[in-house]
Amino acid sequence: MILSKSYKDAMDRIKMSPELKERIISASEKGEKKRKFNFAYIGAAAAxxxxxxxxxxxxxxxxxxxxxxxxxxxxxxxxTIAPEPVATVEAVPDETEAAEQKSRVEVAKAEPETKASGATARSSGGTASGAKAPVSASGIAAAAGSEASAPSAAAPARTEPEMSAPEPAPEPPAEDTRVMMAKIPETAAEDTAAAEDNGRISVASAAAAPGAASAPIPRSGGGGGGGAPRPTEKPTEKATETTGEEE
Amino acid sequence: MAADERVGILIEKYGDMILRLCYTYHKNMPDAEDSAQDVFLKILEKLPEFNDEGHERAWMIRVAINTCKSRLRSLRLRRASSIDDVDIPVMDKYGDDRGVLEAVMALPERFRTVIHLYYYEEYSTPEIARLTGRPETTVRSDLHRARKRLKAVLGGGYDFE
Structure with missing residues (x-):
């Protein structure tokens, strides 16, 4: 006799009864319901x-x-330890507006410088010094625009409230400078009579722009005296110096 | 396919196999039926996807073995008298197959499982080792010892190939 065959024959008699099958199926249905309930519970817990x-x-x-x-x-x-806080920069909402304002301020600053450079040009006799003025003004304006984005640039912001007074002028000061720049070579080339004409033009432009009268348009001569600020390579330091002098 | 339909198909396919395997563990039909029911409920909880039929069959056997072991453990914890402690008389004198079954049921649990999987389910020793989670050498030695004991009980009239 073979053990495997006889063992198989004995085991084959063990079969799952239909009752047991039904019992398992009914139990599985109940288990399914429990599982659904568990899913709901798990969903609430997850939420x-x-x-x-x-x-x-x-x-x-x-x-x-x-x-x-x-x-x-x-x-x-x-x-706050610095000369001026960043608050002035924060007060300007837009960088472009700040740059425009500062360019106006610097141009207003540049006006006396052009006069001063005109005076120096008279002494030196070169038009190049007069031509430097717009370049330096625009360069400063660009620098002011770049500084407007930097919060640590306190010195240019310091000049802003001082020079913001001529802003309500109906005409932009850039045109005045253009007139001035157009006249400066003439003054350099011509004699003091041309300078008088230039003074007349500037006076006329100042009369046309009464709001801009605070800008030192009439020439005082003799190196640009009269308290007009001079924009130099380091405008911020000079500005503070001049304001210090004024104070 | 709904879960109960799939369970019905699995019962038709593997119901008898699982009940027989459970019977080799419990050595009585009521416990074997309860364990078989637990096995199918566990299958319903998981309902895994199988690669092939062999994988499905092996998974069912593995679940059945674990279920029966845990059930036996709980029965022992309840201090219920196990049928292992009772000497079952071998009825080989009648010359029917029931004597062989009783001789196998008289073996310890680890030998019974190996004999059932090897002779009835026709698994090889490496496959039995994978299913039971035991080393293959242990399975071989268990099979050898089980045959030795059966020879001693049943006599030399059986071929153990």
Missing amino acids: GLAACIALVFTLNANRAEKTAEQPVEVAESVT
């Missing part, structure tokens, strides 16, 4: 967990905002 996670994230975000605000406060306290 609660998600709400908790969202709450934690919002709390962390608030904490991060608070920590991000702290260095700004320190920076402000540091900038």
Whole structure:
């Protein structure tokens, strides 16, 4: 006899009864219902967990905002040690507007310089010094525009409130400078009579722009005296110096 | 396909096989039926996707073995008298197959499983090792010892190939 065959024959008599099959199927249906209930429970638990996670994230975000605000406060306290705070830069909403304003300011500054350079041109006899004025004015305006984005540029912002007074002039001061620049070579080339004409033109332009009368248009001569600020290579320092002198 | 339909198909396909395997563990039909029911409920909980029929069959056997072992453990914890402790008389004198079955059921649990999987399910020793989670050498030695014991009980009239 073969053991495997006899063992198989004995085992083949063991069969699953139909009652047992039905019992298993009914139990599996009940188990399915329990599983569905479990899924609902798990879904509710997952929703609660998600709400908790969202709450934690919002709390962390608030904490991060608070920590991000702290260095700004320190920076402000540091900038108070500086001559001027960054507040003037923050007051300007747009960089382009700030650049325009500063260009106006610098052009208004450049006016006396052109006169001064005109005076020096008279002494030196070169038109090049007169031609330098618009270049330096535009360069300063560009520098002021670039400085407007930098919060640490306090010195140019310092000149802004001083020179913002001539802003309500109906005519832009750039035209005046153009007139001035057009006349400066003539003054350099011609004699003091031409300078008088130039003075007349500038007076006429100043009369046309009464708001811009605060700009030192009439020439005082003798190296640009009369308290007019001179834009130089370092305008901020000079501006502070002149303001210091004025004060 | 709904879950109960799939369970019905699996019962038709593997019901008898699982009940027999459970019987080799419990050595009585009520416990074997309960274990078989637990096996199918576990299958319903998981309902995994199988690569092929062999994979499905092996998974069912593995689940049945684990279910029967855990059930036996719980029965022992409840201090219920196990049928292993009872000497089952070998009825080979009648010359029918029931004597062989009773002789196999008289073996310890680890030998019974190996004999059933080897002679009835016709698995090889490496496959039995994978199914039971035991080393192949252990399975071979268990099979050898089980044959030795059966020879001693049943006599020399059986071929153990």
